[in-house]
Amino acid sequence: MDMATQTVIIKQHLIDPEICIRCNTCEATCPVGAITHDDRNYVVRADVCNACMACVPPCPTGAIDNWRTMPRALAYPIEAQLTWDELPPELSEDQLTAAGVVLPEAARAGIAPAPLAPAVDPAGELPLDAATYGAVVPPWSAAHPYTNLYGPKNPTTATVVGNVKVNEAGTENETHHIVLDFGSMPFPVLEGQSIAIVPPGADAHGRPHHARQYSIASPRNGERPGYNNVSITVKRVTSDHQGRPVRGVASNYLCDLKVGDTVQVIGPFGTSFLMPNHPRSNIVMICTGTGSAPMRAMTEWRRRLRASGKFEGGKLMLFFGARTKEELPYFGPLMKLPKDFIDVNLAFSRTPGAPKRYVQDLMRERAVDLAELLRSPDTCIYVCGLKSMEEGVLLALRDVAQQAGLSWEILGQTLKREGRLHLETY
DSSP states (O other): OOGGGGOOEEEEEEOOTTTOOOOOHHHHHOTTOOEEEOSSOEEEOTTTOOOOOTTTTTOSSSTTOEEEEEEGGGOOOHHHHTTOSSOOOOOOHHHHHHTTOOOOHHHHTTOOOOOOOOOOOTTSOOOSSHHHHOOSSOOTTOOOOOOOSBOTTSOEEEEEEEEEEOSOTTOSSOEEEEEEEOTTSOOOOOTTOEEEEEOSSBOTTSOBOOOEEEEBOSOTTTTTTTSSEEEEEEEOOOBOTTSOBOOOHHHHHHHTOOTTOEEEEEEEEOSSSOOOOSTTOEEEEEEEGGGGHHHHHHHHHHHHHHHHTOOOOOOEEEEEEESSGGGSTTHHHHHTSOTTTOEEEEEESOOTTSOOOOHHHHHHHTHHHHHHHHHOTTEEEEEEEOGGGHHHHHHHHHHHHHHTTOOHHHHHHHHHHTTOEEEEEO
């Protein structure tokens, strides 16, 4: 047999660095651990990726949906991908032939490999992670979102009209509520969507900084009702996850902005992490830190509807975690919301003299009330915060369901299929 006919070719999965906003959605949803990143690029390991496509629908920009026909032996290693500023072009048939490849008809037609089954744990159960249970479709009654109106090559400009600190002075973690006005430029957003900010300047290699993604913290009719503005929640980053001192490029830039400054914005992004709109809908919100931004947006939209007399029914239940009460964003305004409007449960993990408590602990304590909501087909669940909270929250949901006599295997897949369990962790 001719050696060329034995050459193995693949459709290599690649991420476009020009339009990727480094939101971590792809890495968080990949069930086989094929995606990784450094401080520059997100990349895909060709020897691990099984083309299951789990990461493609959640990607807010479409950067993830790129493929290159390659001889397996010449697949781009992640070391090369981490240096890219743009995708390499598709190899021509002449280049492939020169590399010893004889293209089958499927490859000529641009057909990707067939998806493989998701990974399972040794017990044969689906893993408790976003790839298994996180919905990639919105609830049936969600409003239609607009996305990608402004891209990395054509950002729009917004003016800072507010920048206030929203946790108590003297706390280690400093969080800001920043309001951006778009003037006459169209920028429609919904609760649960996000935008990306392009920091000015260049990195240590002289390349422009990449955009950073932030969830919208305001409702659809603006931080100030009737105005073309949005708000975001930004934590000033001064250390990495290992506690080593760093200075977050975008977070420090944003926290230091003054009223009247302008910023470059791309987006909006997001087509699935959207709130339901039908009157019977219940919303369970589970978050930590700045993961409270989309929850604030949903809560404020419901509050405004309630104040106008246009919304009746539907429960709101919030599980909100922070290290201390002083570090919890929006603590003061949250405490002023009527008890018959929202059921607030706060968990603090670093209160002096008190045991550590996390959101999953509160969920188990409120199992009876939470189970009642889980039984309802009108309940949607939203989780937002650090990746480390994801498994604990899913385990708590499973335990609550099972204690109530519900099958988590059936309920979890139903919630995903119907767009009623959304996980946005980073």
